[in-house]
Amino acid sequence: MRVLLTGARGLPALVAARQLHRAGHAVLVCDTFPTHATRHSREIERSFQVPAPRFEEEAFIQRLLSIIEEHRVDVLMPTGEEILYVARHSERLKALCEVVAATFEQLTALHDKGAFNQRVAALGLPAPKTWRLEGQEHLETLLLEHSRLIVKPAFSRFGQKTRLVQAGTPLPPLGFTRTLLAQEFIEGTELCSSSVVWEGALTAHVCYRPRYRFPSGPGYYYEPLGHPGVREWVLRFLEGTRFTGSLGFDFIETDRGELFALECNPRMTSGFILFPEDGRLGRAMLGQAIAEPDLETPAMVGFPMLTAALLRIRSWQGLREWRRAFGAARDAFWRREDPKPFWYQLAAFPHLFQLSRRHGLAMGEATTHYTEWNG
Structure with missing residues (x-):
């Protein structure tokens, strides 16, 4: 099959592209940024730039329709927050290909942190x-x-x-x-999960701890955990939903073992890097297989581990722990058979910097400026 991924500049898109390619599919990608690491992967067929859905929604959809038709795309698979714009126009897109996304109503209810909190409480699950x-x-x-x-x-x-x-x-x-x-505020240990769901059933799932992270921001070191409680929580939350797509949840686990769900990310998340790169996750994304994570090997984005994490270390013990963690993990970008994404992982930075300066945004805000959904 021919699969088109949106949101190509994100790490989950690179993971998905590699997994789908190894599952035997032809992969095309698109993004609002002119260049990014995934564009340089040898495991994709074509890369396209598309209009910003947040500001040019109709032009974005029209561009997707033209790519799908011209390049005979069989499956459209959004990876980032642009999934909400895709879902709002899913009927038009489904006239040309399969769209791997939940309904717009399901996605907005999960993306809204207040509505998500109410749903968790209504299910009788611990909710702050x-x-x-x-x-x-x-x-x-x-x-x-x-x-x-x-x-x-x-x-x-x-x-x-x-x-x-x-x-x-x-x-x-x-x-x-x-x-x-x-x-x-809930005191405890932060945990995250990444899941692939097909019509309400889990086809892939992993729990991990973001051991190193940006202050009040995303992690860049993913320590996998075999956590039955998180898996059971996700299964209970999904019961009866018929949801299809990818989901990430953020939890706090208290000292008493209670799991408080803080928020949901109804899109692909970086925990997908914790799966073996044998194509099984790619098949799971299409509802064709069950994929199990590698629970022995952490994964990291090496660049912030060498900069942000190292610069925050204030003790010899912290330095020793960092060194052990760095040596134990595999890099999320580096692959001997597909090396260019590693060398081009900062390819989007000049455009990101210009966007930040032009609109007075923090760098983190600039990364999602074109695609974020704010209700």
């Missing part, structure tokens, strides 16, 4: 108390009863604009141009 903030005074009132709260937008990604606020300390100015949530 969460409030939709009505203003600064509302937050101040909540802090009279809760000493620490997490404040974040209802629609966000990668920890952007997430902050910890504490009673008795000056509150940062909060912009209310977006819906903001306050969530009780």
